[in-house]
Amino acid sequence: DIVMTQTPLSLSVTPGEPASISCRSSRRLDEVISLDWYVQKPGQSPHVLLYRVSNLASGVPDRFSGSGSGTDFTLKISRVEAEDVGIYYCMQRVEFPLTFGQGTRLEIK
C-alpha cells in the first residue's frame, strides 16, 4: 500500500499569516499526478480543496494552492483566516487501496 505521511500533524497560525502542510508518499505519484487535498471542518463532512495536486475545487478561495511532484507535495494557505480551522488530509488515488495522510489539524491563534 502507498503510505501518505503528513507534516506537521498540527499547527497554530495567526490570522493573516501563511501556513504550509507537507505530504510525502511512499511511492512516486507521477503517473497521473493523482494527489488530492481534503479538509474536514469541525462538525462537518470532509470536502475537496485541491485535486490533481494544484487544481482548486469549485468554490475554494485562491488563497489555497498546491504544488509538488513525485513523492513530495505541499498545501499552502497564503493568508490564514478563522474559517480555515479544520483537519487537512492529502490522499493518493494512483492505485488501490486509496490512502489518506494522517491529517493535519489547523488551529487559529
Added chain:
Amino acid sequence: EVQLLESGGGLVQPGGSLRLSCEASGFTFDRYDMTWVRQAPGKGLEWVSLIGGGGGGTYYAGSVKGRFTISRDISKNTLYLQMNSLRAEDTAAYYCVKRTLESYMDVWGKGTTVTVSS
C-alpha cells in the same frame, strides 16, 4: 442539487452484520464511481470500498476485504455496503462519497455511524 443521504447505521454486536444505504440524487447515478470512506472516533479518514461507474469493478481496503460488499441499485439510485463479521475496529462514521469523472471525491454525505460493541 447533488445529494447523498446515508442510512442504516446503528449498534451491532461483534460478529454481526449491517447494511448501509446511500440514496443519491441530482446526478446520473450509474455514470460515476461511488465510494465509502470511514472515520473511527477521533481518528482520520480511511477509504473502505469503491464501485466503478458504468459497470466498473469493485475494490476494497485490505481491512474489510472478504467481509464487506459494495453494490449499487441503479433503479433506486442507491449505493449499499453490506458489512458482515463486524469487529470493534469497524466502529466509525461511514461516509458515502461520489467521485468525479476525474476521479477525485467531490460530494460527501453527512455520514452514518456504526458502533460494534457487546
